[in-house]
Amino acid sequence: MPDGAQPVLDVRGLKTVFKIRGGEVHAVNDVSFDLKPGELLGVVGESGSGKSVTMMSLLGLLPTPPADVRGGTVMFDGQDLLKVDAETLRATRGGKIGFVFQDPMTSLNPVYNVGMQIMEPLRKHMGMSKRAAAVRAKELLELVGIPDADQRLKDYPHQFSGGMRQRVMIAIALACDPKVLIADEPTTALDVTIQAQILELMKDLQDRLGMAVIWITHDLGVVAGIADRVVVMYGGQIVEQAPTRELFKNPQHPYTRALLKTVPRVTGTRDDRLEIIEGQPPILGAQPTACPFRDRCDVALDRCARENPPRYDVGNGHDAACFFDARTGGPRDV
Amino acid sequence: MFDGPKTTKLVEVDNLKMHFPIHTGLFRRHTGDVKAVDGVSFDIFEGETLGLVGESGCGKSTCGRAVLRLYDITDGSILIDGEEIGDVPQKDLRTKRPTMQMVFQDPQASLNPRMTVQAIIQEPLDEHTSMSKAEKRDKVLDLMDQVGLNRKFAQRYPHAFSGGQRQRIGIARALALNPKFIVCDEPIAALDVSIQAQVVNLLEDLQKEFGLTYLFISHDLSMVRHIATRVAVMYLGKIVELAPREALYADPLHPYTKALLSAVPEPDPDLHDTMDRTILTGDVPSPSNPPKGCNFCTRCPAVMDICHQQDPEYREVLPGRFVACHHYANVTTEAASAAASEASDTQSLSNTNTKTN
Structure with missing residues (x-):
């Protein structure tokens, strides 16, 4: 992964809203990330965290209405994919950007x-x-x-x-030799031994073809194995972003830390009791004015209910959207 | 008999077979069988959790349902709480149902959308008890407390609940008749990771409180490691290995168990890079036409000639450890227990096996 290289895909401030009867669902809120050439970016989150909708929005794959991509830019190949005409977009999808969906059963004719x-x-x-x-x-x-x-x-x-x-x-x-491949939970419907085969294949293909890959998954284990960099999504937002090793060694956001603790493993020590994250993921009814994780957070501050934290840079290419500083164990000094 | 709770067998399954007939052609002639479960034997001790793991299509769910006699089994015997239920006709099983219950995988599909939570949890009480209306209502509210559902929501319908809460409704329904034995068929597979732990902890709490015995069916090896006392691994309708949890995960004997464990993604990049992985080639053969010899011989990294000819015997090779593999053909229980004092022997056994991989 060449550092500092021009990103092949640069998403800034993406916002997608679904209109439903009696209201709106703010599925993606101000999502920004970039993808460097030859990089494998893992996108982790639970169902409803907005990871699939983000990818579908930037390729214009969502039916409009009910979906409405309200803002942001998606720079690819010198063009903003949210502004180009339908013809260009169609040439990009399946051509320069490949897509693999979750369920191989329903996505083949x-x-x-x-x-x-x-x-x-x-x-x-x-x-x-x-x-x-x-x-x-x-x-x-x-x-x-x-x-x-x-x-x-x-x-x-x-x-x-x-x-x-x-x-x-x-x-x-x-x-069509894509520059970017977006894979949306491509191994979720498969058994572990088959998943291992596909992950191996994917790594090998990426080495040989040198394309950039976005790999969406809910499985932290999969990400640890193949990704160069990881984006963690929660409640329609990116809450943490870091190089893979850095993220697993040094998770900053309370959600990421809780998630790493709640998943049992097949190796290492076994705890008698699983750590749990209390409560439910948020319902994204309106433009968030507070941190989406605050109700389930064990270090929530008063401020978290009033403001939605921006992503703070914590060094080593790592950022986290949290007012609590995991390094000092106190509120962030901003 | 007095050395702990693991001494009484609550469930004894012997040579259980569940074949589904295949009918083809104009006259729907019986041309073959899908051997979903093909000769499975295991015991479950009172108060323990037996984990049953395997990939999709290996017959683990069918096995769980067959043990509860949700099917008319092809062959074999099932003893639950000392009573043989393998050959009992369905209508006579009704009286035995209260001791054995099931929690299903899909909380969406296993709850009637037109019944309120109260009615769903109450249904087993209507069927099997002669409680008064008021008694039933109180019992339902108690059950809702026990599984962590707010009793204010008793008159709501399943759609108003999230996946994790729906699974709690299913668990409350299974508990209604004070069962001894519950088959949990992938109870957490449809849930998000942050919710899975909540449900698993609930199942563990209930087990402690009511002394329940679980058959926990799952494809999630890491969750099974957490919840199970002993673990059985199934492949293509047969149990290939059964062992206490720690032994199975620390030192798997069967080549399939080894491959399965090494295929689980490890959420630690350092460990991930240093791990020795066995990646199996190919797919699982069809259960209607299993290979000759050992079922795993088509994908086994340590396959030998004999594996293509003879089906390995499923037997106890070390105390408490059952394996069906020709690699352990010469290991006898006596020899192994003698060697158990020099634990190195077991080590060398697994080492030889790794070399052949």
């Missing part, structure tokens, strides 16, 4: 064979002939480790197992 589905982006985005696309499709299947690629191209999705289907999805996402 059951009535087309796998070959057709891999060739589709090649023909649409790269203008390849049918023959050239077929050759490339075979290469792609081999790249993602599907044996007997020639034959398998003619098979339909139901003839593949879950892990193999997810490999097909990755092949489709990689078809």
